[in-house]
Amino acid sequence: MKTLIVYYSMEGNTQYVADKVKEKVDADTLRLVPKKAYNDKGFAKFFWGGKSALMAEKPELEDYSVDFSKYDRIIFGFPVWAGTITPPIRTFVEDNRKNLAGKRFCAYACMAGSGGEKAINKLAKFLEIPGFEATSIFIDPKAAPNAEKDAQINGFCVALNQ
Template identity: 80%
Template sequence: MKTLIVYYSMGGNTEYVAEKIKAGIEDADTLRLVPKKAYKDTGFAKFVWGGKSALMAEKPELEDYSVDLSQYDRIIYGFPVWAGTITPPIRTFVADNKEILKGKRNCAYACMAGSGGVKAIEKLAKAIGIKGFEATSIFIDPKDSPSAEKDAQINGLIVALNQ
């Protein structure tokens, strides 16, 4: 089964998980979403502007990406949780590709430092127009605060994806 891992990562946690998943499953590619206008990534402005953008359900313009979604059987979405919801770049990707995404096998994971991961994953399913995901996982700062427990959790998701 050909898999595409689509993710947005600001601090590196989501990218860290994407690379682990890619290494752990067969025939997987990654697509990192990059907004044309970068979000502030330090200090208080990071939370104010990112949170506002997420809560307002903004859809930022993305850097050009070239991917033929028809060649993938499964899409795995990875994103950090901002203000209890999905990040705007993921929202843009879903809006731009909604019809083809509905016909795929869909999985998702969220990275966060606080809370809101379950609700964010539910909001992503609703945005895609599906009832739920085949597999999901929520990670608490897997790169920034590594541990054997977190590595085991990532490996558990990989095992589920390989079934």
């Protein structure tokens, strides 16, 4: 089974997990990059990012190319913003609904606070699926790494390889 990890990462936590998963699972990665970058500093980061997430915005993404016929499974990775998925993930799903039909799905969320489970459930609903084959929620995996977090990432990879 061939896997594609589709992720958006602002501060590097989600990319950190994507890179670790790629090492242990036969996967390719696709980093989503909005054409207009989000503010990543101070109050503006939380205000504008949260507003964009809550308003279910779909920002235009930098060009990417995916041959969906090569992949059986898609893993979505995203930071949690205001208890929901990040807008670049929403854009990707909306733009590729037909290409995603019939695929298997997994997801992971990175966060500093709370709302990961709620965000993963919202993604499943947006994908119009009953749930994911495997999920995990990581608290600041790159910003505050430790053996417990590495073990959690490894556990997610074990679940993916079953």
